[in-house]
Amino acid sequence: MAKVGLVALIDMDGTLCDYQGALLRDLESLRGPADPPLGGDDDSPPWLRARETVIRRQPGWWRSLPRLQLGFDVLAELQALRFEIHVLTKGPVGTPSAWTEKLEWCQQNLPGVPVTITMDKGLVYGKVLVDDWPPYVERWLEWRPRGLVILPAQPWNAGFSHPNAIRYDGHNLGEIRAALRRLCELDG
Template identity: 25%
Template sequence: MTISSDDMIAYVDMDGVLVDFPYNIEDVDQSIREECKEWCMRTNNHHSDFDGLFSTLPPVLGGAEALVRLEAGGYTVYLLSTAPWGNHSSSSDKRRWVENNLPNLPIKRLILSHRKDLNRGALLIDDRPNNGAKEFGDFEGQRWLHFGSEEFPDWESVLTELGC
């Protein structure tokens, strides 16, 4: 079997892995919380579709350092994230978030997709099975590391598993 460059590509999800995403609406940044709650009630939409939400999110502690260690361990890191379709500002907010919070990551390492399983590489570090994450891990030779699970509760456990 030949080793291809795909074997050392590590995809990393953003929300819940690098970005402290507010899965509970009560945890939405207070600068927009009331406006966001009112909009969700009025339109019957989820708060992830609220315009500008993704520009307010803080980083997960240790996330930026973890990417550095992955790269030092020989992996080529790409961010693989989904920008909610109904939230038009989410894709530009996510790109801006990367530029502001991960200045050491080489440029153009951000992939936004609803089909994570269509990307090829060694592994995907993701906190949810959605948008093709589970199917990525079903593909032969690829692996989904379920971030936040009992097996991989935090970045340290992921890095230990990968020897980084």
């Protein structure tokens, strides 16, 4: 049974699910011989953004995202310490079907875990947030100055730094475990 008040929120895309890997795989399958190699630039040309939209709108695409081990490592630690786990994911505005498929993914991969799909993660209570995207982390920390954030390592969060955040790269699970235990002791 989970400890009362020890709520841990865990993101999907880039945390539990390999969204970026699946998107790059599917973009590569659509790349023509004259198309430039995919570089993962933030400033993608309109034709590439259009392909991304087509991919994300395919029925079943979100439901079939592969698991990401870094997120599941942290999830296992949270479960071992009896945190109350909640999936917290942002619903894509332009792809309403993704909201349903994200829920279905959770039901298949995390049966019984409550799911919140939101437009603003900063509004959702928890003691811990596990999320890869720095803008969501910063928004959440605005309202939780004592909260702990764990960021599964991704290229887009390599330079992120905050006193309440730890970047998990697969080699520092002891640091994650110690921080979570300290939080459990404080909650007492």
